[in-house]
Amino acid sequence: MPKISNKGQLMPQSPIRKLVPYAEQAVKNGKQIYYLNIGQPDIKTPEIALKAVKENTLEVLxxxxxxxxxxxxxxxxxxxxxxxxxxxxxxxxxxxxxxxxxxxxxxxxxxxxxxxxxxxxxxxxxxxxxxxxxxxxxxxxxxxxxxxxxxxxxxxxxxxxxxxxxxxxxxxxxxxxxxxxxxxxxxxxxxxxxxxxxxxxxxxxxxxxxxxxxxxxxxxxxxxxxxxxxxxxxxxxxxxxxxxxxxxxxxxxxxxxxxxxxxxxxxxxxxxxxxxxxxxLETPQSYFDDVIKEYVERRNILMAELKKIDGVKVAEPKGAFYCIVELPVKNSDDFAQWLLEHFDLNGETVMVAPAAGFYSTPGVGLNQIRIAYVLKKESLIKAVNIIKQALKVYKD
Structure with a gap:
């Protein structure tokens, strides 16, 4: 059989996307998932950008x-x-x-x-x-x-x-x-x-x-x-x-x-x-003012809820819309997969990004996850509560 390149074999899997098959199966099993794993904002794209494409009259692309x-x-x-x-x-x-x-x-x-x-x-x-x-x-x-x-x-x-x-x-x-x-x-x-x-x-x-x-x-x-x-x-x-x-x-x-x-x-x-x-580029400053206000509120709620969980450590972000959370678990990869395969709270569960993939030093970040606070505030509260309840029953 022809051989795959060493470079191809060394290419790492995305810690953000590698759990997708488990999430897809969870959805097929009837679970609702709060996606905290990927930095896909739910904020609307500026209408001016969408209109520029919708109303364009190009005849040759x-x-x-x-x-x-x-x-x-x-x-x-x-x-x-x-x-x-x-x-x-x-x-x-x-x-x-x-x-x-x-x-x-x-x-x-x-x-x-x-x-x-x-x-x-x-x-x-x-x-x-x-x-x-x-x-x-x-x-x-x-x-x-x-x-x-x-x-x-x-x-x-x-x-x-x-x-x-x-x-x-x-x-x-x-x-x-x-x-x-x-x-x-x-x-x-x-x-x-x-x-x-x-x-x-x-x-x-x-x-x-x-x-x-x-x-x-x-x-x-x-x-x-x-x-x-x-x-x-x-x-x-x-x-x-x-x-x-x-x-x-x-x-x-x-x-x-x-x-x-x-x-x-x-x-x-x-x-x-x-x-x-x-x-x-013509987007008014008011758009960013509203977006930043929303992200600050989301961050504040997320931080407050996470700090209520025993054994959890979190770094407070000053920008972007991510945070690293240290959990009282040995291996967050296993925990993240377990959340999708074996846990739900009233039919709901959470998808997170295990943080070890955000390091290149082996063995570092094994008990950490990255959370992207790109969901509405009510969803963030529910998602953190799911993590809190999951930690009570999860066994390493």
Whole structure:
């Protein structure tokens, strides 16, 4: 029999999606499921974006430019300028989601067996992207005990080798909801300049910063122009996950020129999705004000309910719409599967994402889960109560 590649065998399963067959069977068995496992917002997509597609009169759905349409890139640059990020359309390449932007970044700055340092826990697909790119993640562990704050810079310095090419952060963080301070960004800027590394920031949750905090982009940091690579996406900002439109942004001309070659190889980002994304940029601030108010209320209710459960530890998010929860269990993979296969409360159960898949260090995060608070407040209360009752009867 022909052999599957080593790379294919090493590709990790998604901790977010691997339990789907059990969830599907639970539904067939008549259970209602509260889906806390995936960051699919239930917030409505801005009507202006949907209308741009519905009312479009295109007669030929043609390729766009490989780097994305110039009008869209100009409008993205204008959006960034309102955030104190001064770039031009020439610093931007439109991609098929933030995922492709990360793959372009990895391919542009790293060769096989090069290393990238990432604070963990981190977005699970970073593991997959690194495997697909043939590079190695070197994790620096942040801990729930201090709310997943940036580890001391000394911890990063210990890990830097001749193969280290970049540091990657997600800000605000998925899966932790951690929002990096200006001081933390400045410390990272100093270390990448000192060691001549790239600093990649996945900033797709930029709009979601809470409690009076504001997001500080690596693109705002003076003197980082040759080192900074920003990853962005419309998926979460406008509740447009299915559009699959993102971008890679850098003032480093060699990075953009190299990423463009990868973009040319895949031809172009999707045309209709760019039309929708361009229209979405006209979304009024009131939309975001309402969305942020809703997420803060959801977070507050979720935190309050989780803290009522004996033996549970939770880190309070300052941004995005995720949190990591430590449970009084040995293995959250088993617990998550058991919830779907063997437990219900009045015909209802919960789907969560086991957190071990958000780490690359073996054996870490085994008793943690990630919760995405993308459900209405009433549903969150019910979901947490189900977890609470389940823990009373679950046997490791």
């Amino acid at each position: 043609a390729y766009s430019r490989s780097e994305g349409s110039e009008t869209y890139r100009n409008k993205i640059a204008a959006y960034y300028s309102k955030k104190d990020i001064n770039v031009t359309h020439n610093d931007i390449i439109v991609t098929t989601g933030g995922s492709e932007a990360l793959l372009f970044a990895f391919g542009s700055i790293m060769d096989t067996d090069d290393e990238i340092i990432i604070p963990e826990p981190f977005y699970a697909n970073y593991n997959g992207f690194s495997t697909a790119s043939g590079i190695n993640i070197v994790p620096v562990i942040s801990k729930i005990e201090n709310n997943f704050a940036l580890p001391p810079i000394e911890e990063f310095e210990k890990l830097i080798t001749p193969k280290t090419k970049a540091i990657l952060i997600c800000n605000p963080g998925n899966p932790t909801g951690y929002l990096y301070s200006v001081d933390e960004i400045k410390k990272l800027a100093a270390i990448v300049k000192k060691h001549d590394l790239f600093l990649i920031a996945d900033e797709v949750y930029r709009e979601f910063a809470y409690d009076g905090h504001t997001h500080y982009s690596i693109m705002q940091e003076a003197g980082l122009e040759e080192h900074a690579i920003m990853i962005d996406s419309v998926s979460k900002r406008y509740s447009m996950c299915g559009a699959r439109i993102g971008c890679i942004v850098s003032k480093n001309k060699a990075v953009i020129q190299t990423a463009l070659k990868f973009a040319q190889a895949r031809l172009s980002p999707p045309t209709f999705a760019q039309i929708a994304s361009e229209a979405a």
